[in-house]
Amino acid sequence: MTKRVYNFNPGPSTLPLDVLKKVQADLLNFENTGMSIMEISHRSPEYDKVHNDAIALTKELMGLSDSYKVLFVGGGASTQFAYIPMNFLHKGKVGAYVDTGTWSAKAIKEAKILGKEVHLAGSSKDDDYTFIPKSEDINFPKNTAYLHITTNNTIKGTQYHFVPDTGQVPLIADMSSDILSHQIDFSKFSMIYAGAQKNLGPSGVTMIVIKENMLDKIEDEIPTMIDYRTHASKNSLFNTPPTLPIYIVKLVLEWIKDQGGLSVVETINRAKKDVIYGLIDDNPEYFRGPVRKDSRSWMNVVFRLPSEELEQKLVSEAKKAGFIGLKGHRSVGGIRVSLYNAMTLEGAEKVAEFIMNFRKNN
């Protein structure tokens, strides 16, 4: 059997080994049903427990009350880019967006395709998305239906380290790439959504956490599966949900809880990113981190080497040494070290050691 590699893929990404082992062990016979989790009804008591445990664990880890609903849907976060304006952007209302890179820009694009009114509340585009706009630089008009932010930007390697104060205006966040990676006041958000394939589980399910009063803001009759009220009122069981991905998400949530919850996860994630950023900061003559220090992502550390040739060589030699997925996004190049929850501190230290050795030899 091949040894497990250190997987720095930006998503789908590494998952906790204990979770994978549990999925494997129970794959043919879930909870003594004589069936796989994939084969049992989404309306069975056995699946129901999985489903509701995943919801309860999410609320527990986020410290949220019953005024929030947790939904599980398909289609990926990209689908939500369109569903959000379809649900909330009524005539006379404006959708305010902070543009911090590819994913924000895609969210803005979908609102515009739908003919909705969009307000650019802040942007770092002119500086090649190398920072997150400051809270005081985020502005929006009175008739704003929501402010939308992308809390972590996988491609440019930036992350919000504050929660914008929006007053009475609902704050909506795409947290696909940093959900449950650190402590944060989740109750400041009216809606959070995240594709599972970074910090939560396999691809194929999107988690939506939505404040109940947001459901009252949906005025129009829109298609049933697009309407958040459908999934909220039916506990995400209006149709057959992606049961296998949700089951694995539940196991990942349990794994987070077993670690000690978000405070412990945050401590580990802080140590991981410090190892890699330390490397960059200690060797400025060799490594160049384009991101402003106050906006650095803990999840995706991006940096450049003195030449593209060296970058390619590093990625290639790393792969041979068992460090996978270090290539920067095709749109920006360079190196990207993704440090999602399931990456261990040992993994971060080992790859840092590898990179330092590379630096010495090259």
Add this chain to the structure above:
Amino acid sequence: MTKRVYNFNPGPSTLPLDVLKKVQADLLNFENTGMSIMEISHRSPEYDKVHNDAIALTKELMGLSDSYKVLFVGGGASTQFAYIPMNFLHKGKVGAYVDTGTWSAKAIKEAKILGKEVHLAGSSKDDDYTFIPKSEDINFPKNTAYLHITTNNTIKGTQYHFVPDTGQVPLIADMSSDILSHQIDFSKFSMIYAGAQKNLGPSGVTMIVIKENMLDKIEDEIPTMIDYRTHASKNSLFNTPPTLPIYIVKLVLEWIKDQGGLSVVETINRAKKDVIYGLIDDNPEYFRGPVRKDSRSWMNVVFRLPSEELEQKLVSEAKKAGFIGLKGHRSVGGIRVSLYNAMTLEGAEKVAEFIMNFRKNN
């Protein structure tokens, strides 16, 4: 270890044991990558092969040329009920639907929510959906954009045993519950869609088979993830697809091919349904099959016993004996024996034997 049960669940439903064993064996280390299939990038060569193999196998099993695209998306077939009119129902055009039960009615409802013009091309509603309208009873106006049918109706237990001749009008079919279960001229369809969780794999992925010329009929600018052109032009890799469910679908498609393809699968499915319908027909004083013989589903055999008490007793005793999922849909009651591809002939024979013994004792 608990013995594997005979699983007659209507969906999610039984999967081939060989497929589950393969998923289990390779779960921690896919193709010697040192990673799970869930952890590898959707843009890696390893996943790419899985993805493209699934597409090629679908076309091969369906006997379709390169004028068709095979797409994999999330959200379930219910989501397609809205996406189809959003893509194809332009001003001045009519969506024609044959209403054969719950799923057809839901598809019609979504087109109406969108304010689209709907034509009822045929219906068996007045006879409690106990049959499929004949081809000559299906009619639609000249400005019809498409005729939509539901080829198998899981709740009422009916199935099309012919393909409606629509001439130049595109034929669109929801095949969620009978896709790849028998031989059929798939080239008569302009679009086929199916949630995976009956004949194809786990829930969480929807297969769409679409004729390329349908893509030219999409006129409006609609949200990116709703637009079939997005998924067709990006080979369903515009965003992260549900990679784990697609991988399992690929294994199921290989299993179908290894069995000998659709001709062999059809032979087995015919034998399975004959066993159960034979039971009903041979004991008309005890079992009552509400469905017209020419419209009987091979996938979902529904019937009644002399009383609801006996029905409950049968379901309960069957469960104890290891036959799961025989309860009819909550909206109709009675007994339902679902015989999707992965149910073996042995399973059908064993449950028939059990039901006959029940009949003798009750």
